[in-house]
Amino acid sequence: MALHAFVADFPSDAHEFAQAGEDARLGRLAEVLRDLRLAIPLQATYLGSFIRLKNRVGKVVSQEEFAEAIGVSRCWYGMLESALPHFSHLILKTISTPPSEAP
Numbered sequence: 001m002a003l004h005a006f007v008a009d010f011p012s013d014a015h016e017f018a019q020a021g022e023d024a025r026l027g028r029l030a031e032v033l034r035d036l037r038l039a040i041p042l043q044a045t046y047l048g049s050f051i052r053l054k055n056r057v058g059k060v061v062s063q064e065e066f067a068e069a070i071g072v073s074r075c076w077y078g079m080l081e082s083a084l085p086h087f088s089h090l091i092l093k094t095i096s097t098p099p100s101e102a103p
Contacts, residue, residue, distance in 0.1 A: 023083070030083035033095070037066050037081075048097070070094050 040061045045052055047061065050069035056062070067077035072091065080091075 026083040030081050034081045037061055037063070 038060060040047070042058050042060065044061070045057055047066065047069035050065075052061075052065065056065060063078050063081065064074040067074045070077070070091070071094070
């Protein structure tokens, strides 16, 4: 599931999310973020408007690359994928913006 779809569908899943504990919600978000980062095609040359380094094309998008593309530190993004509760709705919106809509 694409993150923008996950975020867009959030209101319809609100009851389910309300029933789950905070740890379960953060765990699900972390799982979705990691799966989506790993699903980015290896040959992608752009992450939104961010241009990947030539030596990174052909490799899995790293947390560091993705973090730089969305404007946060690798450590901070790593906490998102580790389900630590340090996120903002603005960052979720930034991450969920499809590349065609990125500035």
